[in-house]
Amino acid sequence: MAITSIKNLKEFSTNNDRFEGAHLLCPGCAHSMIVRELMNCTDDNLVIASNTGCLEVSTAVYPYTSWDTSWIHIGFENAATAASCAESMYKARKNKGTLKDPDAPVKFVAFGGDGSTYDIGFQWLSGAMERGHDFTYICLDNENYANTGGQRSSATPVGANTSTAQAGSHSYGKKQKKKDMVAIMAAHGAPYVAQLAPNKWKSMAKGFQKALETEGPCFINTVSACTTEWKFDPKDTINVTDLATDTLMFPIYEIIDGHELNILYRPKNILKVEDYLGAQGRYRHLFKPENKHVIERIQKDIDEKWEFLQRREEARI
Amino acid sequence: MSITGSVPGTDKRGLRELGAEEKVGWDEVTQGVTLNSFVGDAADIVHKKAEERNYNDFNSYTATVASWRIIKPVYNRDICIDCQNCWVWCPDTSIISRDKQMLGIDYDHCKGCGVCVEVCPTNPKSLLMFGEAEENDKALSAWPEKKKKEK
Amino acid sequence: MAKEFELNEVEVWDGNYAASQALRQAQIDVVAAYPITPSTPIVEGYGSYVANGYVDGEFVMVESEHGAMSGCVGASAAGGRVATATSSQGFALMTEVLYQASGMRLPIVLTVVNRALASPLNVRGDHSDMYLGRDSGWIQIDAFDAQEAYDLALCAFRIGEHLDVRLPVMMHQDGFTTSHKAQNVYPLKDSVAYKFVGEYVPVDDMLDFSRPVTHGAQTEEDWHFEHKAKQHKALMDSRTVIDEVFADFKKLTGREYKRVESYMMEDAEVALVLLGSSVETAVLAAKQLREEEGIKVGIVAPRCFRPFPYDLVREALDVPSLKAVCCMDKSAPGGAMGALFNEVSAAAYSTEARPMMTNYVYGLGGRDFAVDEAKRIMKEQKAHADAGHITTDIQQFSGLRGPKLGFFQTRRD
Numbered sequence: 001m002a003i004t005s006i007k008n009l010k011e012f013s014t015n016n017d018r019f020e021g022a023h024l025l026c027p028g029c030a031h032s033m034i035v036r037e038l039m040n041c042t043d044d045n046l047v048i049a050s051n052t053g054c055l056e057v058s059t060a061v062y063p064y065t066s067w068d069t070s071w072i073h074i075g076f077e078n079a080a081t082a083a084s085c086a087e088s089m090y091k092a093r094k095n096k097g098t099l100k101d102p103d104a105p106v107k108f109v110a111f112g113g114d115g116s117t118y119d120i121g122f123q124w125l126s127g128a129m130e131r132g133h134d135f136t137y138i139c140l141d142n143e144n145y146a147n148t149g150g151q152r153s154s155a156t157p158v159g160a161n162t163s164t165a166q167a168g169s170h171s172y173g174k175k176q177k178k179k180d181m182v183a184i185m186a187a188h189g190a191p192y193v194a195q196l197a198p199n200k201w202k203s204m205a206k207g208f209q210k211a212l213e214t215e216g217p218c219f220i221n222t223v224s225a226c227t228t229e230w231k232f233d234p235k236d237t238i239n240v241t242d243l244a245t246d247t248l249m250f251p252i253y254e255i256i257d258g259h260e261l262n263i264l265y266r267p268k269n270i271l272k273v274e275d276y277l278g279a280q281g282r283y284r285h286l287f288k289p290e291n292k293h294v295i296e297r298i299q300k301d302i303d304e305k306w307e308f309l310q311r312r313e314e315a316r317i
Numbered sequence: 318m319s320i321t322g323s324v325p326g327t328d329k330r331g332l333r334e335l336g337a338e339e340k341v342g343w344d345e346v347t348q349g350v351t352l353n354s355f356v357g358d359a360a361d362i363v364h365k366k367a368e369e370r371n372y373n374d375f376n377s378y379t380a381t382v383a384s385w386r387i388i389k390p391v392y393n394r395d396i397c398i399d400c401q402n403c404w405v406w407c408p409d410t411s412i413i414s415r416d417k418q419m420l421g422i423d424y425d426h427c428k429g430c431g432v433c434v435e436v437c438p439t440n441p442k443s444l445l446m447f448g449e450a451e452e453n454d455k456a457l458s459a460w461p462e463k464k465k466k467e468k
Numbered sequence: 469m470a471k472e473f474e475l476n477e478v479e480v481w482d483g484n485y486a487a488s489q490a491l492r493q494a495q496i497d498v499v500a501a502y503p504i505t506p507s508t509p510i511v512e513g514y515g516s517y518v519a520n521g522y523v524d525g526e527f528v529m530v531e532s533e534h535g536a537m538s539g540c541v542g543a544s545a546a547g548g549r550v551a552t553a554t555s556s557q558g559f560a561l562m563t564e565v566l567y568q569a570s571g572m573r574l575p576i577v578l579t580v581v582n583r584a585l586a587s588p589l590n591v592r593g594d595h596s597d598m599y600l601g602r603d604s605g606w607i608q609i610d611a612f613d614a615q616e617a618y619d620l621a622l623c624a625f626r627i628g629e630h631l632d633v634r635l636p637v638m639m640h641q642d643g644f645t646t647s648h649k650a651q652n653v654y655p656l657k658d659s660v661a662y663k664f665v666g667e668y669v670p671v672d673d674m675l676d677f678s679r680p681v682t683h684g685a686q687t688e689e690d691w692h693f694e695h696k697a698k699q700h701k702a703l704m705d706s707r708t709v710i711d712e713v714f715a716d717f718k719k720l721t722g723r724e725y726k727r728v729e730s731y732m733m734e735d736a737e738v739a740l741v742l743l744g745s746s747v748e749t750a751v752l753a754a755k756q757l758r759e760e761e762g763i764k765v766g767i768v769a770p771r772c773f774r775p776f777p778y779d780l781v782r783e784a785l786d787v788p789s790l791k792a793v794c795c796m797d798k799s800a801p802g803g804a805m806g807a808l809f810n811e812v813s814a815a816a817y818s819t820e821a822r823p824m825m826t827n828y829v830y831g832l833g834g835r836d837f838a839v840d841e842a843k844r845i846m847k848e849q850k851a852h853a854d855a856g857h858i859t860t861d862i863q864q865f866s867g868l869r870g871p872k873l874g875f876f877q878t879r880r881d
Contacts, residue, residue, distance in 0.1 A: 009401035010417040016366050021410040021426025022335065022377040027385065028430035032408040043363045045677040049542065062691045063338055064377040065352040065682035068362055070674035073684035074541050074568050081535050082542030085500050088526040089546035090675055092497040096524055098548065098668075100676045101360065124538065127531030201405050227430075235431030235446075238406055336690075343694040343701070348634065349573030350695050351672045352682040360678035375682075 003213065004043055006205040015040040018068035024058035028234025030224040030241065031055050031140045033198045035111065038138060041205045042212055044105040045069065047090075049082035051116035054147045055140060077121035083110035084133035084217075107212045108135035114155035115145045117221075118179050129188040129217045136211040136218045139181065142226035150229035154179040157249075158301070159294045160282045162229070167285040172294050177301065185219035186255040192218040194254035194264070199241040203252055203264045210254075223250040231281025243276040248306050253313075261312040273299045328368040331381035331425025338374070366415065378426075382409075386429035388446045391456040392421055397443035403433035419443075440464055470495070470524045472658050473517070481653040483617040483646035487553065487579045487639070488513030490621035492522055493661035494577075497548030497668070500528040500539030504558035505591045506643040507581035511553055525549075533558035537565035537578075544574035545683045547673030549625065551576065555643060556583035559597040563604065569636045570605030571699060572683055573671075575628035576636040578606070579621060582744065583643040584833045592834020593643030595743060595798040598773065599807055605699055607637040607706055608773040612747045614651045617641040619723055622656075625665045626713045633706045634671060635699075640773070644834065645745040656721070664720055703775050710772060727772040728780035732758070736766030737789050738849035739823070741781075741812050742796035743769060746830075746837050750796075753842035764789070765846045770808075781815040785823065791853035792824045794845055796866070798831040805863055824858050824878075830866035841866055 005011040018039045025032050031054055039046065046069040050056040056073045059066040072082050087108040093099045110128075112121055117139040125137060144162050145151040152165035157178045161167040165174040186193045192214045196204040204222065211218035225241045227234045244250040245265060252265035274295060277283035286294050352375040355362060362370060372378045399419050404412040411427040413420045422433075434444045440463050447456045473492065481489070488510045491499065501511045511529075518527040525548075530536050536552050544550040554562060559580060569576050585596040601608060607627060611617040621639045628637035641647055656664065672681045687695055707727065714725040731751050733739065740750050747769040754765035768784045770777055785793060793816060797806025804810070809827035816823060828845060831837045845866060852858050861874025 009405055010399065013401040013404045013414040014417060016363060017410045018363060019410060020376055020378040021423060022331070022380040022382045023409075024335075024382075025408060027408070027428035028432055029408050032410075033406055036408075036410060037405065045363075047546070047674050057686055059377075060352070060682050060685040062350060062685045062687040062695075063347075063352065063375050064335070064380055065354055065375055065685065066377040067680070067682050068354050068359075068376070069680050070677070071680075071682045072542060072545050072674060073686075074538055074572075075564055078535065078538035078542075078565070081500075081530065081538035082545075085498060085528055085530075085539035085542040086546040086674060088498050088500070088528050088539075089543040089548045089550075092524070092526045093546075093548050093675065096497070098497075100673070100678065104360070104677050106675070106677070123531055124535055127535055131528065131530070198406070233431075235435050237408070237430070237432055238436050340690060341694075343697040346691065346694045346698055348698070348702075349672065349683070350571065350685050350687060352685055353672075354680045354682065358678045359680055362680070 003209050004041055006041060006202060006209070012040065012205065020066045020068060022064070023066040024061060025054060026228050026234065028227045028237045029054070030198055030237050034138070034140055034222045034224060037198065037201060037205055038109065038208050039069070041208045042107060044107045044212070047083065047086050047106060047108050049073070049079040049086070049110045051079040051112035051121055052076040053113035053116055055111055055113065057147055076116050078124045079110040079112050079116070080121065080125040080128035080137055083108045083135045084128040084131060087133045087135050108133070110135060110137045112137070112139055113147070114139060114141040114143055115153045118155040118181055119153050126188065129185060129190055129219065133217055134215050136220065139221045140224040141221050142224040142229065144226065144229050146226050146229045155181070158298055159286050161285060162282070172285065172291045182221050182255065186258045189258040190219055191216040191257055192254065195221045195250065195252060197223045197241055197245050197250055197252055199238050199245060200252055200265050207254060229282065232279055236279070240279050243271065243279055247271045247273045247276040248302050249273060249276050251306060251309055253309055259317060261309065263309055263313050273302055329372045329379045330367070330423065331383065332379045333381065334384065335380050335382060381425040382428055383425055386427060386449055388429045388431065389424065389427065389449050390422055390429070390431065390433050390444045391447050391453050392419070393443050393457055393460055396439050396441060398439055400438060402436040402438060403444060406432050406436050408432065471521045473522050475655045475657065477654065479653050479655055480650050481614055481618070482648050482650045483611070483614040483641045484509035484581065484648065485513055486614045486618035486653050487621050487641065489655060490618050491551050491579070492517045493656070493658050494549060494551070494622065494625050494665045495524065495662055496551050497525045498528060498539070498543035498550050499525065499552055500530050500536050500543060501552045502530055502533045502536045502554070502558060504533065504555050506583060506593070506647045507553045507555040507579065510579055510581070533561040534565060537562040537569065540576045541565060541569050541572065541574055544576050545572065545674050547670030547675050549668040551578070553579040553581065555581045556585055556597050560585060560600060563600060566601060566604040566606060568684070571695070573634045573699070573702070574636060575634055577621070577624045577628060578636065578638045580638050580640045581643050581647045582640055590833040593645055594832050594834065596800065598640050599799040601638055602774055602807060605635070605703060606774060607635055607703065609637065609639055610743050610771050610773055611639065611641045611646065612745055612769070613646055614649065615653045617646060618653055618655060619717065619721070620725065622661055622665055623713050623717055623725070627706065627710050629668060630709045631669065631671070633702060633709050635702055635706060642745040664717070707775055707777065725771060726780070727770070727777040728784050729769040729771050730784040731767040733766035733768065733784055733787055735764050735789055736787055737764040737853055738792045738846060739766040739768055739785065739790060740794050740796060740842070740846065741768045741808060743773065743808065744798065746796065746798065749837055749839055750842050753839045753846060756839065757843050757846050763846060763850050776811050778815045781812055782819060785816045786819040786821070788821055790821045790823045792826070792849040794826045794828055794849050796828045796830055800832055801829060824852050826852070826858055826860065827863040828866045829863065835867045837867065
């Protein structure tokens with residue numbers, strides 16, 4: 001009963017939304033596509049914690065909430081702690097018999113943007129993963145601090161123009177590589193870790209269901225295309241995400257028990273990264289002749305990562 | 318095409334503009350800034366359709382963001398194949414689907430992003446963007462013909 | 469079911485162990501904690517109860533004090549009893565979440581073992597951490613010895629969880645002088661203690677799925693002020709509940725607590741106002757000075773630091789014979805008079821006698837405060853009283869090496 005049917009979209013669409021409209025996310029924001037899909041892939045009760053960020057600041061501005069489930073926001077960094085200790089309270093109360101409905105199935109979920117996941121909330125997330133609580137952490141990775149106007153985070157990729165890693169006459173934007181959060185979370189020995197994308201709705205829903213059903217701490221990094229800071233037309237959110245997955249800028253894969261890697265999507269035609277970069281304003285400067293080497297570097301990084309993922313998958317270790 | 322008020326008395330969709338709610342005094346704000354999403358017992362809310370739920374005024378379901386929109390999607394039932402692409406990718410919970418059928422657009426919550434049109438696979442599309450002022454009937458009467466595949 | 473802990477009528481406990489026993493007896497659902505000197509033994513004590521079957525709840529050892537308080541907030545919103553312990557730097561790291569806990573009206577109990585704040589790093593007791601918490605919206609109650617650390621921790625749950633209050637409570641004791649000093653403590657039986665604390669009543673419970681609730685919404689300029697005012701009123705009004713709980717506790721144990729403790733104030737000509745373990749020292753000094761030199765010294769000790777008991781401090785100081793009052797702050801004031809000086813002066817301003825007010829900063833980083841020094845300060849107050857004006861700087865430093873340090877004078881020419 002807990003899991004809802006995702007056999008096809010028609011089946012999936014019979015679910016009743018628990019994430020309501022008239023939230024304040026930008027038109028075309030992928031955050032809400034991802035959140036809706038998470039909430040629609042189960043009919044269990046949910047206790048959701050959110051870090052400060054676009055999602056939080058757009059869905060619970062007094063006197064309105066867009067959440068039809070239990071929801072909590074404390075600060076920028078501590079949603080993983082809030083969710084994991086709410087889960088501890090659930091265990092304690094279940095043990096003591098003080099729950100109103102002790103048999104009601106419940107799942108604990110935390111959402112954070114990449115700023116709160118990769119940077120400021122890194123320690124809190126790591127602590128909660130190590131402690132082994134039964135919860136799922138989902139990073140809505142839009143590769144920048146979008147809520148505060150587009151500053152660089154450690155999830156911002158090489159070459160992106162952000163307000164604190166700007167492209168200019170002396171700079172091509174961010175110089176450092178994106179932190180490999182999926183690997184870091186897998187290294188915690190988490191039973192289920194994945195990177196998913198909303199354009200591949202089925203693999204995303206499957207991954208969400210797997211994480212919710214797996215006992216223990218699970219981590220999912222989702223690519224959340226940001227119309228405002230990536231600078232593309234709001235209508236193109238899914239188109240840009242298609243380019244992200246088909247250029248392998250965002251490979252879709254899972255890691256089970258910290259080691260068993262499965263690639264979940266193999267593009268039939270792998271596109272060149274220029275197709276992805278060219279669709280977004282934040283990379284526009286890379287197409288100047290002097291920045292050609294940056295595009296080459298990005299492509300090389302993608303190719304190497306894809307090679308690595310395939311070999312890891314083949315190795316079955 | 319909006320189904321506002323389709324079940325009288327229970328569907329509170331889009332009652333107010335955001336910010337138009339009554340500004341009560343310190344003695345009437347909720348303790349601890351909490352917000353309850355529903356009135357009464359909502360234990361089985363996941364199995365209830367929006368129009369069957371007893372939404373609290375605190376639920377953003379009861380607010381509207383229609384004023385954000387400058388262009389709007391118009392839905393053409395005659396062409397739609399009910400694939401539900403628009404439903405799964407709508408970021409504003411504004412595609413109203415019931416029993417595997419696409420019924421229409423929730424114009425109180427739609428912000429006019431146009432994602433639904435982009436992901437619509439029919440030819441011609443079953444959803445197209447029009448100016449906010451355009452009448453839906455007029456838009457439907459001028460629907461484009463099937464396009465030949467571009468090479 | 470947790471095992472009953474066999475206790476003697478009298479136990480020899482230090483303040484830390486006393487506090488940890490009170491936490492155990494309150495049958496907390498979730499303790500989320502991180503160790504820090506000098507409060508570590510509270511967490512360790514609790515850990516031993518968990519390991520030996522004396523606790524039914526969950527014990528979550530998190531990765532930092534910020535995480536500890538974050539965990540307490542998440543757990544508390546999930547509808548059960550929650551507590552933790554900390555000191556000093558840990559308290560400072562928690563500060564962000566302290567404000568969030570009180571704004572969200574979650575009745576978490578935090579036992580604080582007071583310690584200095586770096587830099588320079590110092591593990592000894594002063595009141596810097598307690599003072600750091602004074603605008604955080606928490607109720608702050610101060611225990612002066614181990615018995616009080618036990619008694620008041622039990623009271624803290626009753627006060628914070630009262631439906632008219634629903635605010636977090638800090639239960640303070642002094643690092644080392646109280647936390648590590650063993651004394652006779654009279655504990656309650658487990659069942660009696662739990663009956664006093666009572667069953668936890670959930671409010672806006674995240675695990676009540678019949679009533680989905682959003683915690684931690686954002687408020688901007690059109691709503692924030694009203695919420696903060698409502699919160700402030702709850703804190704101010706908690707005075708009544710604190711008095712009620714103290715009265716119930718007296719009925720149960722015979723031990724009496726007041727929001728402001730005062731000693732020998734009826735005929736006092738001079739008075740010291742101070743907090744914590746120094747109160748005992750000051751009371752002893754005052755008694756001796758009355759006997760030895762006939763100086764009529766009284767002592768006022770606000771047990772409740774927040775909400776600050778203006779009413780009762782004023783009442784305690786409204787003595788016609790009172791001429792000079794010295795407020796003793798055990799925290800570096802950072803460019804101002806000590807907080808106690810400011811607040812007590814505000815309360816004293818509307819008394820009939822309107823005594824002269826002076827300020828001593830003392831005991832920083834665990835510097836000893838002994839009876840002789842207390843007497844010296846009392847005699848200095850007597851000199852002000854005899855002269856009819858303040859004969860020293862208004863703010864001075866007690867027990868400090870080097871040239872005399874002081875600030876501000878009242879001009880009398």
